[in-house]
């Protein structure tokens with residue numbers, strides 16, 4: 001894992017002091033809310049429905065046990081005993097007091113964490129594959145480059161007041177688990193003709209009220225020129241992105257309105273000026289940062305795999321958990337374990353302080369002190385010996401964290417919605433809770449197989465509903481909360497935006513509507529091996545439309 | 553080697569621990585626990601180092617009643633301007649007696665000042681700022697410095713500018729202000745007075761809601777801001793002194809015209825803004841908007857006087873790349889601080905086009921953006937925002953002096969990332 005050097009530590013300390021000073025001026029009235037707002041936003045502090053909300057950065061989703069324990073401490077001491085993991089691999093606290101913020105930030109700084117640029121119109125936390133550095137299907141571990149990008153984008157003086165927020169996601173694997181096609185910039189590791197590894201640059205993807213799939217800006221940018229290339233792209237965006245309308249200010253609109261060719265031309269012209277300059281990344285620096293992410297000292301494990309079929313007979317719960325929540329590791333004898341934060345009836349992505357402590361302990365004992373936060377709002381123990389699985393499972397069971405539902409219908413992504421969010425049109429957490437109850441039975445979930453449901457409380461789409469196999473969007477019509485259902489979205493390399501099939505449903509009807517979709521899928525699939533999304537692609541909208549609204 | 557900051561500010565050394573401790577106090581008391589707030593201030597925070605200025609106005613009795621419960625001997629200063637209603641003076645005596653306040657001190661203007669500046673007592677008519685100055689500021693100034701903190705009767709509801717007001721604040725001169733009534737509403741004050749049967753200011757029921765000196769106070773209409781009655785008709789909101797009647801810090805007397813921050817100090821700006829009807833061929837010391845320049849390029853190039861260029865968001869600086877040398881000053885316009893286009897324009901002008909003259913920021917120039925502007929090559933700042941002026945003048949800008957990314961032609965890469973440092977050395 002990356003470790004702060006003196007410079008990083010001093011940087012965060014200065015920034016924390018700077019923001020503490022700003023909070024002081026706000027509390028004393030020297031600064032108006034209008035002036036404070038963009039500053040607090042740049043430090044992750046939102047004003048929500050009921051209180052301030054503090055969003056803490058988890059760079060590329062990687063946390064140590066010590067950091068996780070600090071998050072538990074914050075949940076316990078300054079919040080109501082829990083935190084909420086977000087689709088940006090961050091964590092947010094919903095009830096801190098403004099007066100406590102300086103102390104929280106100081107606590108965070110003591111474990112090399114901060115809330116810098118988790119909000120505001122700047123470059124946000126860079127997200128990546130939750131299995132980075134562990135996955136068997138990886139070309140390159142993206143985290144060293146992610147760390148370099150984090151540094152380059154931290155308090156960038158030119159790009160702190162962009163037209164709108166700017167999100168970068170990257171993946172080093174062939175399977176896209178980071179939704180890179182739905183980010184302002186998505187980076188996909190690739191090899192050129194000479195076999196060298198570099199980056200494909202995708203631009204202009206995004207969700208929100210105008211969902212767009214990213215377009216290929218460059219097929220190959222070498223590591224050493226990546227910073228210059230991104231700076232060129234950001235400069236074009238900063239200068240020409242729309243500022244007249246908040247809803248048209250993301251780079252996706254610029255790309256859409258001007259066309260990808262024109263944007264590419266402008267970026268290339270700018271790149272020609274800056275290429276080879278001060279932003280050229282020396283190999284030595286890349287090596288230096290990469291050393292932080294060196295593979296841990298794996299042990300030789302005799303057992304190479306788990307006999308899931310056998311375990312299923314002995315203990316079906318454990319068996320299902322093994323079946324769903326493990327991901328193949330590059331190191332023989334090791335796996336990555338997904339810890340589900342999606343219990344039946346729970347709020348997706350929430351973890352209590354005790355659960356955070358437990359997970360921190362597990363990471364310390366069994367996963368080289370490392371944890372990941374996934375954009376699907378779960379946690380991951382990245383490097384686990386297969387022989388340790390029973391012990392881990394036992395601890396998880398005791399702490400309500402052993403749901404074997406990763407990737408299944410109850411593994412729902414859900415935004416905070418009307419229960420917390422000032423922008424919401426409708427509640428989203430209660431819908432998620434209802435659905436998990438409806439599909440509670442593990443047998444039923446196993447029968448359904450891979451199915452991603454994603455729920456947003458408004459068109460801002462923080463719950464990624466556009467890319468859910470089934471998406472649910474809260475809208476408000478004449479004072480009632482309605483839920484628009486979309487089908488066929490996909491956040492992976494087969495990127496697709498879900499189709500709206502008809503009118504919205506009131507909350508009470510949503511679970512049954514979803515069940516009708518599911519039943520239609522099961523009835524029409526070629527075999528249980530054909531997942532929902534594949535069946536939808538093959539069958540098209542009609543059967544699903546009929547399931548929702550009846551035959552016309 | 554010393555840390556190199558792009559600005560020549562005195563390094564800020566705010567006492568974060570102290571500020572933090574005071575901020576934290578704001579969470580310790582219930583909104584309405586005025587008594588608790590004051591008791592903490594008197595016994596824990598500033599024992600024997602706390603005083604209060606009271607106007608003995610319409611609402612003063614509530615705070616004084618709370619003071620009396622905590623410490624009857626707390627110094628209560630009253631500005632005896634010589635211009636008060638007789639009713640107010642009588643009210644001072646009433647309250648001293650009913651509340652048992654043993655330490656009410658009247659502060660009077662220096663008779664020599666009165667003789668010199670206001671011999672006939674009509675200064676308030678022509679120059680209320682100066683009147684306040686000799687009758688309030690001067691008498692109070694000497695007293696203020698003797699205490700570490702002040703109790704004020706300010707309330708959030710009072711005027712629109714005071715919408716947020718904490719119980720405890722640290723002022724810019726490092727004193728503590730205690731506002732026990734911060735969360736009290738108009739109705740709370742009335743209820744409190746009724747509950748304890750406190751004597752009303754004799755003028756209150758006659759329609760005077762915010763009572764100051766007699767000549768400067770008028771009746772407030774129903775629904776009007778209570779303080780609207782003060783200095784009615786004059787464009788004056790607060791006394792031009794450190795403390796107004798309610799013990800609030802007020803704005804400085806007259807806005808200084810030294811608005812241009814350059815080379816570490818504020819100077820008067822020799823330039824002025826472009827105005828409708830200006831002639832690009834003959835203006836002097838004026839920032840000509842970029843589109844105007846492009847439309848009148850020949851005329852401007854032939855203009856013999858020093859002129860500047862105004863670059864606004866959306867202006868294409870590429871178009872003037874070869875003409876920049878003509879301008880004595882280039883002003884980057886930040887019409888709203890959230891519009892970040894100026895940062896890119898500044899970098900292009902300073903770094904890519906190598907412009908050597910004065911590069912300044914104009915418009916919404918605020919303390920927290922100044923360091924970013926400086927890193928993008930801006931050296932001079934036209935500042936109108938008072939707290940920003942103060943922060944710059946005092947060298948109290950909250951900055952982060954460590955940079956992760958190389959920016960700017962002058963940025964010395966000490967303190968930047970190692971790879972960036974190496975990259976710069978190559979150049």
Ligand code: SF4
Pocket residue numbers: 415416417418421422423424425456457458459460461462463
């Ligand atoms: S999608 Fe809407 S309701 Fe949900 S968190 Fe985002 S802004 Fe709030």
Ligand code: SF4
Pocket residue numbers: 633635676679680681683684685687688764765766767768791
């Ligand atoms: S309130 Fe009026 S009379 Fe009293 S000191 Fe101020 S200007 Fe002079």
